[in-house]
Amino acid sequence: MQRRNTTLLAMLALLATAAVWGSTFVLIKDLLDRVPVLDFLAVRFLVAGVVMALVAPRALGRLSPTSRRRAVLLGGVYGVAQILQTAGLAHTAASVSGFVTGLYVVATPLLAAVLLRTRLTGYTWAAVALAAAGLGVLTLDGLAIGYGEAITLVSAVLYGLHIVGLGAWANAEEALGLSILQLLVIAVICLVATAPDGLVLPDRTADWISVGYMALAAGAVALVAQTWAQSHLAPTRAAIVMSMEPVFAASFAVGFGGESPTWRLLLGGAMVLTAMLVVEAGPRRPIEGEVQHLAV
Numbered sequence: 001m002q003r004r005n006t007t008l009l010a011m012l013a014l015l016a017t018a019a020v021w022g023s024t025f026v027l028i029k030d031l032l033d034r035v036p037v038l039d040f041l042a043v044r045f046l047v048a049g050v051v052m053a054l055v056a057p058r059a060l061g062r063l064s065p066t067s068r069r070r071a072v073l074l075g076g077v078y079g080v081a082q083i084l085q086t087a088g089l090a091h092t093a094a095s096v097s098g099f100v101t102g103l104y105v106v107a108t109p110l111l112a113a114v115l116l117r118t119r120l121t122g123y124t125w126a127a128v129a130l131a132a133a134g135l136g137v138l139t140l141d142g143l144a145i146g147y148g149e150a151i152t153l154v155s156a157v158l159y160g161l162h163i164v165g166l167g168a169w170a171n172a173e174e175a176l177g178l179s180i181l182q183l184l185v186i187a188v189i190c191l192v193a194t195a196p197d198g199l200v201l202p203d204r205t206a207d208w209i210s211v212g213y214m215a216l217a218a219g220a221v222a223l224v225a226q227t228w229a230q231s232h233l234a235p236t237r238a239a240i241v242m243s244m245e246p247v248f249a250a251s252f253a254v255g256f257g258g259e260s261p262t263w264r265l266l267l268g269g270a271m272v273l274t275a276m277l278v279v280e281a282g283p284r285r286p287i288e289g290e291v292q293h294l295a296v
Helices: 002-031 035-057 067-089 093-100 105-115 122-139 147-169 170-195 204-232 235-242 247-254 265-280 288-293
Strands: none
Touching: 002 067, 002 093, 002 204, 035 067, 035 170, 067 093, 067 147, 067 170, 067 247, 093 122, 093 147, 093 265, 093 288, 105 122, 105 147, 105 204, 105 235, 105 265, 122 247, 122 265, 147 204, 147 235, 170 204, 204 235, 247 265
């Protein structure tokens, strides 16, 4: 019973995380009109990492050397994914970006198959094909995929890699320390990337409020929740729950971002969401026992 309750709590934590992430697409889209991508990310994750380090200074010290190496690697993967996703958002609609980013739910079992040697089922292959078709409906302009959609798709693959790695390496006792170190690594990557042109800070109170929300709620708290939850859930199952992010993103974009629900958005989004449901409905081999194959 306790295990079942913990699993349910982990799923609810990931669902709440997906809702918070989905709410940021419209905010980021607006903020990028005034603050460059790398500068925004550097400030966002620096604030998140520093605040969390001040709140829980001993959490980093409790990490083992192996956990520190893994957190640095995970933070690096997540940081590059964030840069690509945010850059892509500057070139595509928030709702489309949310749906394309959601393809990490398909990338995750594929990466798990390669890295953890998880056997792929026919349901998974069907989901991959359906999701690819949905992405085409959402983003194809003739025979070409737009720049924003293309780099967002790369970020989705990296998010899938992060989910697989986090599922293999996370444990509940070190969730806080792992999250803090990841946040600091992401901040350093973004600061280094933006250093040549200098750091541009927001100059409006409203923009700082948005940055604060995305740093603390969608950055620090969300990453801690994800890390803890993935210590109790297999990567593919975690990705399925987090696949609600594009649904939330589209809802916020239409409800608050002034976007209209076009037929391409509705049809393509429905296809991507159906692909996610196919992955959930199909038979899956438990992979918790195979995480030892991913070692650093």
